[in-house]
Amino acid sequence: MSLFYLVAFLSILFSLLVIFTKNPVYSVLYLIATFFTFTIHYILLNAQFLAVVNFIVYMGAIMVLFLFVLMLMNLNKETEPMKSNVLKIVGVIAGGTLLVTLIGAIKAMQTTAVSTTTNTQIGLVGNLGKVLFSEFLLPFEISSILLLSAMVGAVLLAKKDKRTQNG
């Protein structure tokens, strides 16, 4: 339990640092650390598959892409684009409304009894796969088609760009 509190504290600390650091590259690095603490949370819950997938997809792929784009643009403190006060005020208002919405949603939420499973092995690969391919087959297939269509769309956009460049 104390381990959980330590890791939870670290997740919150790192996510706060993501917001409060000025340098975007630092932000991304803190975000990677945040995702790493999430991986530890999953392992503490005995959800090994989820832990490793979180590790591969978020830490290993998505954050590499984030870092890649940031480095490509080479944003430094001097070239930070958002400097005008109008933008800052707009940002505060937008963020504030989001906060109000979230608080409202949480207040309206019904807290039902905490659902618990007796099966502590549910997070292991074999069990998860069986559930995914029997009980939740339709949602699983639909989400994979969604991802496929997104991928095809991205490829199409990239191709279009190339043709105009060459033509």
Next chain:
Amino acid sequence: MEIAFLVEKLLLVTILFVATLTVAAYSTYAERKVAAFLQDRVGPNRAGPFGLLQPLADGGKMFFKEEIIPSGSNKWLFIAGPSLALLVSFLGTAVIPFGQNIELFGRVIPLQVTDINVGILYIFGVVSLGVYGIMIGGWASNNKYSLMGAIRGASQNISYEIAMGLSIIALLLVSNTLSFKELAEQQHGWHWNIIYQPLGFLIFLVCAFAETNRMPFDLPECETELIGGYNTEYSAFKMGAYMFAEYINMFVSSAVMVTIYFGGYNYPGMDLVNGALGATWGPLVGVAVMFLKIFAFIFFFMWVRWTVPRFRYDQLMDLGWKVLIPLAIANIVITAIVITVVDKL
């Protein structure tokens, strides 16, 4: 019991750590000797007999050289880059079984630090993490060549990870497990996965070359275009850490390929040898065989480096996206069809 377990794991980790370092150090020596042999030269032969002390001399040189941190660089990240690269490269050895269970002092000890049931995915995660060392170091150097190297490293890593993952999926269809221990056990007695997955192995091999930034895919440190790539600004042991990380990665990827495609510690006539030598010395022969196979792979890595010229960057991307990924997908489909047909018969 608890303490014995801890001691046993600690010993195993220490031995593995030292063995990995030794293999990596002597890989640098072997690389120069192999290069010399392929180019009809003598190679290092001054330090000790046959130049065998050369890695120690090189290591000492790395430690005592002047350490330069460029003034325009980001100090913390500049140090974090090589440290991260070295750290991450060691992580992979934790899940690789180096032998069968061994009996020592009346205890049965598995020659694997940990057998997690998502072992292959873990290796995959560690590999994908490896690029951070290069990216952070390259960016923190505040040098455009370093940055170019870092960006190349990142995009190359991401591109080849996809094909690598797809080639592993086909393997999983055959083996039905993600655990390295079970994978190694399944291949006992000539059921090596290379026989069932030749195309998958080929794809995995090419991707392993790309993921470890080895020739012919060493574009992140391509010296003809980028001076030294991501490690241009590094000197002394930080440079050494990057170099070491590359050799350790080579060792780990060789170990992974041996375990999942070439039967791991299994060899023909294993049961006979085990029966003759008993439960202590039998598995040790298996360990020796495993290391022989790994060394063969490391030699192959070097052989390729001094034989195949470097790819151009667009050729690298074309190979990854237009050749390997379609091939890997075709491999999955064919494997799935064959398995279904065989099951039905």
